[in-house]
Amino acid sequence: MNMEIVISAVLLAVFSALAAIMLLGKGDFLIKKHIRESQKYNIHRLRVIHAATFILVCIAMILVLCLPEKQHIAILVIVPAAIVLAILQFTWAKRE
Numbered sequence: 001m002n003m004e005i006v007i008s009a010v011l012l013a014v015f016s017a018l019a020a021i022m023l024l025g026k027g028d029f030l031i032k033k034h035i036r037e038s039q040k041y042n043i044h045r046l047r048v049i050h051a052a053t054f055i056l057v058c059i060a061m062i063l064v065l066c067l068p069e070k071q072h073i074a075i076l077v078i079v080p081a082a083i084v085l086a087i088l089q090f091t092w093a094k095r096e
Contacts, residue, residue, distance in 0.1 A: 005065065012061045019054035022047050045093035049085055056081050 021027040031046050060074040067073060 008061055008065050012058055012065070015054045015057045015061070019051045019058065022051035022054065040095055041093050042095055046089065049089050049093055053082070053085050056085070
């Protein structure tokens with residue numbers, strides 16, 4: 001087994017676990033402290049956005065593992081989605 005595949009599989013498991021932790025509400029340590037304490041953001045929505053980010057990374061890694069000759073597909077998937085998630089973090093998750 002190729003070492004790159006092993007490392008990718010381990011990272012895939014880590015990011016999947018982080019997404020599950022965020023969705024269960026136990027991953028607030030991943031949200032910056034000044035954002036948690038500012039009361040300007042809806043923490044539940046931030047958890048969803050962070051979990052979606054980890055799931056997005058998992059999808060990109062699966063694409064790279066399954067289609068090694070078409071790694072550019074992962075970039076085409078992850079970059080626009082990461083931009084949308086960053087925008088959502090400062091718009092949808094903000095308290096009114």
